[in-house]
Amino acid sequence: MFTIGEFAGLGRVSIRMLRHYDRIGVLRPAAVDPVNGYRLYRADQLSRLNRVVALSSLGFTLAQVRSILEGPIDVAELRGMLRLRQAELHTQLEADRARLTGVEARLRIIAQEGTMSTQDVVVKRVEPVRLAEMTATAASFATRDIGPVIQTLYPQLMRELDRAGIRPTGYGIAYYEAADDDSVVIHAGIMVDADPVADQAFRIGDLAGEQSAATIIHRGSMDTCEESYQALAQWTEANGYRAKGFAREVYVDYDPERPDDGVTELQMPIEKT
Numbered sequence: 001m002f003t004i005g006e007f008a009g010l011g012r013v014s015i016r017m018l019r020h021y022d023r024i025g026v027l028r029p030a031a032v033d034p035v036n037g038y039r040l041y042r043a044d045q046l047s048r049l050n051r052v053v054a055l056s057s058l059g060f061t062l063a064q065v066r067s068i069l070e071g072p073i074d075v076a077e078l079r080g081m082l083r084l085r086q087a088e089l090h091t092q093l094e095a096d097r098a099r100l101t102g103v104e105a106r107l108r109i110i111a112q113e114g115t116m117s118t119q120d121v122v123v124k125r126v127e128p129v130r131l132a133e134m135t136a137t138a139a140s141f142a143t144r145d146i147g148p149v150i151q152t153l154y155p156q157l158m159r160e161l162d163r164a165g166i167r168p169t170g171y172g173i174a175y176y177e178a179a180d181d182d183s184v185v186i187h188a189g190i191m192v193d194a195d196p197v198a199d200q201a202f203r204i205g206d207l208a209g210e211q212s213a214a215t216i217i218h219r220g221s222m223d224t225c226e227e228s229y230q231a232l233a234q235w236t237e238a239n240g241y242r243a244k245g246f247a248r249e250v251y252v253d254y255d256p257e258r259p260d261d262g263v264t265e266l267q268m269p270i271e272k273t
Contacts (some may be wrong), residue, residue, distance in 0.1 A: 001030060009040035011049045026052055026066045026201070051078065058085040098144035101223045121216050121235040126248075126267055128209035131173060132161055133165045133189030134202050140182050143223055150174060150222075151256070153188035160201045161192070172209065172251040210269040214241065218266055221259040225266070232268055241270040 021027040029039035170191030218228035253263040
């Protein structure tokens with residue numbers, strides 16, 4: 001048998017944690033020395049320790065861990081539970097990363113208040129284009145909600161176009177519609193030279209042009225697009241215009257493997273106030 005210190009070293013946990021596991025009944029020692037009260041452990045208890053540490057590290061409470069380990073669960077079921085929880089944590093991690101990126105972008109905007117450049121805004125006519133597009137709904141206009149939807153729609157669209165034998169002829173263009181609640185309908189499109197087709201997962205149609213649009217080039221990942229959008233808004237108001245709906249995003253140069261190198265033109269339809 002091993003003393004608590006030796007067992008802690010073998011299992012790579014703290015003595016304090018082993019004592020806590022004993023108190024709540026998650027992992028009790030194999031024996032307690034009747035003379036000095038020292039806790040003693042067997043090597044085969046490392047198997048249970050591994051399960052306790054893995055489950056608690058994946059976010060299960062120790063009460064849940066005890067319930068899981070005391071129930072009729074085999075190794076395959078435990079492995080499945082761990083993989084499911086692992087996937088949930090990966091999803092949460094990506095959401096937290098997106099949230100952190102959004103916070104950093106807002107902090108940069110706050111730091112630049114009063115100094116944000118709007119000199120790169122260009123007013124121009126936007127010609128109509130034919131798009132193949134797919135749509136989906138995001139929970140809100142927040143970048144962390146928009147991004148995952150866009151990143152899912154475009155690969156799906158490209159697969160469907162390839163299956164239909166239709167080749168893109170130009171840029172990807174995303175545009176938006178407000179839904180009845182806080183959600184937003186996302187149209188992820190790409191320029192094509194093809195007639196509408198029936199019974200497809202995508203739609204081919206013409207996106208109307210605009211007589212006048214304020215445009216700005218955003219460089220970098222769309223996770224930081226708030227800065228460019230706000231520069232566009234400041235220019236629009238400062239020059240006596242008002243927006244006519246939501247801005248479009250024209251992906252002039254975008255590689256999903258290198259989002260930080262992206263070049264996107266934001267096109268906001270405008271009219272004089």
